Amino acid sequence: MREWREELGLAWRIARMRVSAQMQFQGSFLLQLIGNCILTIMEVVAIVIFFQRFPSLGGWTLNEILLLYAMSAITFEIADTIQNGLDLVPGRVRSGDFDTLMTRPVSIYLQAMVLDVSIRHVGKTLLAIGLFAWAWTRTDPSLTIATLLLLLSALLCGIALFVAIFTLGAIVSFWTVGSIEIVNAVSYGGSDLAQYPIHIYRQWFRTVFIWLIPVGFVIYYPMLIILDKPDPLGFAPAAPFLGPLLTFAFVIVIGWLWRRGVNHYHSTGS
Amino acid sequence: MRVYLEIAILASRQQIAYRAAMLAGLFTNSVFGVILGSVMLGFYGSIDNGSVNGWSADDAITLIWINQSLLMVVYLWGWWDVSNTIQSGSIANDFLRPISWYGMWLSRDFGRALATVFLRMIPTLAIGWLLFDITLPASLARVGWFLVAVALAVWVSFSIRLLTNLAAFWLIDHRGIAAISIVFTTFLSGMIMPIDFFPEPLRTIAQFLPFQAITMAPNNAYLGKGDPLLIVATQLFWIVVLALLCAQVLKRGERRLVVQGG
Amino acid sequence: MTTQGPPIVNVDDLTRTFQRRKLHRGKLGTLRTLASRQSDTIEAVSGVSFAINAGEMVGYIGQNGAGKSTTIKMLCGILVPSEGYASVLGVTPWEQRKQLARRIGVVFGQRTQLWWDLPLRDSLDLLRHMYRVPPDRFAANLSTAREVLDLDPFLATPVRQLSLGQRMRGDLAAAILHDPDLLVLDEPTIGLDLLAKDRIRDFLRTMNRTRGTTMLLTTHDLGDIEELCERVIVIDAGRVRFDGNATALREQFGGDIQVEIDVAQEREIALIDLPTGVSGQQVSASAWTFRFDRDHWTSGSAVRWLTTIADLRDVSINGGSLEQMIRDLYLSDRRSTHNVK
Numbered sequence: 001m002r003e004w005r006e007e008l009g010l011a012w013r014i015a016r017m018r019v020s021a022q023m024q025f026q027g028s029f030l031l032q033l034i035g036n037c038i039l040t041i042m043e044v045v046a047i048v049i050f051f052q053r054f055p056s057l058g059g060w061t062l063n064e065i066l067l068l069y070a071m072s073a074i075t076f077e078i079a080d081t082i083q084n085g086l087d088l089v090p091g092r093v094r095s096g097d098f099d100t101l102m103t104r105p106v107s108i109y110l111q112a113m114v115l116d117v118s119i120r121h122v123g124k125t126l127l128a129i130g131l132f133a134w135a136w137t138r139t140d141p142s143l144t145i146a147t148l149l150l151l152l153s154a155l156l157c158g159i160a161l162f163v164a165i166f167t168l169g170a171i172v173s174f175w176t177v178g179s180i181e182i183v184n185a186v187s188y189g190g191s192d193l194a195q196y197p198i199h200i201y202r203q204w205f206r207t208v209f210i211w212l213i214p215v216g217f218v219i220y221y222p223m224l225i226i227l228d229k230p231d232p233l234g235f236a237p238a239a240p241f242l243g244p245l246l247t248f249a250f251v252i253v254i255g256w257l258w259r260r261g262v263n264h265y266h267s268t269g270s
Numbered sequence: 271m272r273v274y275l276e277i278a279i280l281a282s283r284q285q286i287a288y289r290a291a292m293l294a295g296l297f298t299n300s301v302f303g304v305i306l307g308s309v310m311l312g313f314y315g316s317i318d319n320g321s322v323n324g325w326s327a328d329d330a331i332t333l334i335w336i337n338q339s340l341l342m343v344v345y346l347w348g349w350w351d352v353s354n355t356i357q358s359g360s361i362a363n364d365f366l367r368p369i370s371w372y373g374m375w376l377s378r379d380f381g382r383a384l385a386t387v388f389l390r391m392i393p394t395l396a397i398g399w400l401l402f403d404i405t406l407p408a409s410l411a412r413v414g415w416f417l418v419a420v421a422l423a424v425w426v427s428f429s430i431r432l433l434t435n436l437a438a439f440w441l442i443d444h445r446g447i448a449a450i451s452i453v454f455t456t457f458l459s460g461m462i463m464p465i466d467f468f469p470e471p472l473r474t475i476a477q478f479l480p481f482q483a484i485t486m487a488p489n490n491a492y493l494g495k496g497d498p499l500l501i502v503a504t505q506l507f508w509i510v511v512l513a514l515l516c517a518q519v520l521k522r523g524e525r526r527l528v529v530q531g532g
Numbered sequence: 533m534t535t536q537g538p539p540i541v542n543v544d545d546l547t548r549t550f551q552r553r554k555l556h557r558g559k560l561g562t563l564r565t566l567a568s569r570q571s572d573t574i575e576a577v578s579g580v581s582f583a584i585n586a587g588e589m590v591g592y593i594g595q596n597g598a599g600k601s602t603t604i605k606m607l608c609g610i611l612v613p614s615e616g617y618a619s620v621l622g623v624t625p626w627e628q629r630k631q632l633a634r635r636i637g638v639v640f641g642q643r644t645q646l647w648w649d650l651p652l653r654d655s656l657d658l659l660r661h662m663y664r665v666p667p668d669r670f671a672a673n674l675s676t677a678r679e680v681l682d683l684d685p686f687l688a689t690p691v692r693q694l695s696l697g698q699r700m701r702g703d704l705a706a707a708i709l710h711d712p713d714l715l716v717l718d719e720p721t722i723g724l725d726l727l728a729k730d731r732i733r734d735f736l737r738t739m740n741r742t743r744g745t746t747m748l749l750t751t752h753d754l755g756d757i758e759e760l761c762e763r764v765i766v767i768d769a770g771r772v773r774f775d776g777n778a779t780a781l782r783e784q785f786g787g788d789i790q791v792e793i794d795v796a797q798e799r800e801i802a803l804i805d806l807p808t809g810v811s812g813q814q815v816s817a818s819a820w821t822f823r824f825d826r827d828h829w830t831s832g833s834a835v836r837w838l839t840t841i842a843d844l845r846d847v848s849i850n851g852g853s854l855e856q857m858i859r860d861l862y863l864s865d866r867r868s869t870h871n872v873k
Contacts, residue, residue, distance in 0.1 A: 010662055014647065017658065021649050021690065031446030039453050046462045053322050053467055054313040100645045102610045105633040106662060181294035189301040193308075200312035202401075205304055266612045266626060268550070 032120040058197040063138035070132035075158030076191040085115030090173030154222040157247040164254040174261035214246035274377040281381025323466040335398030344427040353438035415498040419491040422505035429512035439523035460486035480508040539583035546616035548577040578770035591761035600750040637707030641719030663710035677705035697728035717749040794846035
């Protein structure tokens with residue numbers, strides 16, 4: 001246990017150092033930050049324009065959609081910030097530079113996660129939080145203990161879920177050379193679709209993103225309950241429990257796959 | 271003339287070599303086609319599948335899929351080949367060749383785009399038809415106009431990409447600024463929603479910008495919205511304007527190269 | 533400097549095989565390769581056994597592809613063997629990776645262990661925390677490294693901006709900060725110029741002499757062996773061909789001494805009536821190449837003789853090649869087994 005705390009402390013230290021090294025390039029960093037923010041603003045503007053032409057989306061109004069969008073964006077961006085280093089794993093596995101992670105007395109996964117830290121996501125995260133606050137005042141849901149618990153659960157499970165999905169990309173690279181694009185499609189797609197009510201999607205599509213990669217339970221349902229929206233799919237009562245449960249299961253599976261992947265690297269080299 | 275054809279064919283072959291990546295990209299296109307198509311359907315459901323500014327639900331959903339299929343063909347983001355040659359200095363060598371510099375890069379892009387049409391565009395449209403029953407072109411003439419519009423769209427996108435790449439002559443961090451401009455380009459080209467959905471002053475402005483020639487024009491040609499001749503003529507107009515602009519920028523850039531020594 | 537006690541590194545019949553897809557040639561070759569499940573088995577390391585005692589400096593030499601890096605990876609816990617057993621500092625490397633990592637230092641010649649985007653100083657500081665190095669030990673080690681490796685000029689530079697030589701020195705400093713009992717180096721002088729090589733060899737010698745750090749280094753540079761290792765293990769095609777004293781190896785199988793000379797005045801050097809074990813060839817109007825076999829000559833005696841036959845303007849000595857040495861090893865192996873029969 002003490003070792004875990006120590007390793008997390010080391011990872012945090014590496015991350016901090018990386019950030020200050022990056023901040024030296026103020027110009028470039030600022031530009032990336034601004035670019036990221038503008039992208040977010042554009043997406044929100046697009047949603048607003050849509051709602052000038054259409055009264056609702058799947059029964060949800062503009063402010064409700066914005067709240068859902070903000071929740072999805074916050075969890076996704078925080079997850080993206082944490083796991084940024086994992087994007088570099090495929091390259092390292094290919095080149096054999098992954099070896100250098102194995103000669104240090106620290107968990108390989110943690111080292112992989114801090115291989116790169118990009119804080120340009122901070123901009124989008126702050127914007128999303130602002131948007132969330134703004135939409136909250138407009139939709140004015142009741143603030144109870146249950147609400148807070150749901151929000152907390154959505155946040156934590158959402159972050160864990162997205163980090164696990166990103167890890168999948170790194171895991172795949174242990175076996176094959178290509179195919180990360182497919183994982184990217186799932187992770188970015190997953191976050192995108194979580195911005196809108198799940199019942200607008202086709203049956204088969206929904207099934208994947210509710211049960212297999214439980215974005216639906218983790219983000220959509222807490223917001224549905226908080227906003228007291230009608231539930232055409234009927235999962236609302238079970239959702240607060242299924243969300244964390246399915247996320248936990250997903251994370252366990254990903255963790256197991258990661259270990260299998262590292263073992264595979266141990267036995268085949270690069 | 272033959273040289274350019276050969277360059278294009280070579281570029282086509284190179285693109286075909288990446289077919290595994292293209293197939294994976296097809297998956298991405300399809301996922302987003304499904305997501306955005308469902309969102310569009312959801313929106314239209316709230317007005318009982320009525321029509322918005324002349325756009326029916328089928329039109330809008332077809333637009334989503336056409337946009338997805340064109341994404342890699344027009345290749346709006348992430349092309350830095352020319353700016354790389356500027357930063358490495360090898361652009362000086364390119365100028366010494368006995369062929370048109372503009373023509374060389376254009377041929378390469380056309381070759382790349384051609385391969386992508388077969389590897390990404392057509393399969394994506396097929397998937398859209400299977401999953402979302404998108405509208406198929408009403409006549410052979412429409413198909414013809416669509417293909418012409420796509421070819422010209424590639425040319426327009428190429429011109430814009432070229433201009434942002436040429437910024438490397440002056441700016442070290444040209445990619446940052448280009449990234450920001452790409453956000454606007456994407457929005458104004460009609461990638462996210464038909465330009466007809468834009469609120470009023472923006473809608474008119476967008477019609478007069480070159481970006482609509484990139485994805486909006488092929489969409490309009492496909493769906494038979496507006497006079498195809500006008501659509502194509504507008505694209506050609508922008509191609510000429512951007513090419514002239516390019517020539518000017520290139521001249522200034524060349525001077526800078528000579529002064530700085532590459 | 534060697535001390536008594538159980539061996540620090542114990543390798544017993546270590547074997548490592550790789551599967552490689554059988555490449556089909558001819559028509560539809562690519563398609564058949566993709567579809568077939570046949571694969572070739574390549575034995576990168578085959579039944580390797582040796583033991584290293586505390587304080588030894590051992591050279592592990594072989595040509596490219598001989599199995600050096602694969603053996604090293606197994607000893608560091610990066611790779612799992614197909615068969616056999618190894619124990620490093622009392623621990624099985626691939627089973628207790630983290631424990632072992634605390635007590636050894638690893639330097640890869642071709643990739644850096646440092647953090648790419650951070651200044652060297654920050655990397656070293658990070659390692660202090662990672663390996664829980666007491667402040668006084670850290671200060672002492674850092675100061676030694678800074679002095680012997682001359683780190684000060686680039687201590688604040690991000691690692692990615694360092695030249696190859698600077699990066700190697702940084703990696704070396706990083707490897708000894710936590711007072712490892714064993715230092716494992718994979719081609720530490722590769723790609724470096726002579727001056728840089730000298731500096732690194734000097735550092736390694738110092739570490740071994742003053743701290744008794746055991747060292748195992750792989751290389752295909754015979755100069756490394758000459759300068760650093762008392763003991764040498766030669767590996768070729770996955771098998772150990774020689775394990776013993778480096779000087780003995782050099783004398784026996786180092787190959788002919790080759791000397792190139794440039795004479796002050798163009799003249800004819802008579803290539804007849806040369807002493808035993810000498811052969812020569814004219815290369816140009818004023819340049820000649822001579823070969824001296826090691827049974828009768830040493831580098832010193834060879835050059836001395838050459839000064840008697842011509843007025844030398846320039847002399848260059850090439851001490852034989854690794855390939856030749858290994859070839860000679862094979863021949864002598866076969867000869868000895870033949871005699872045994």
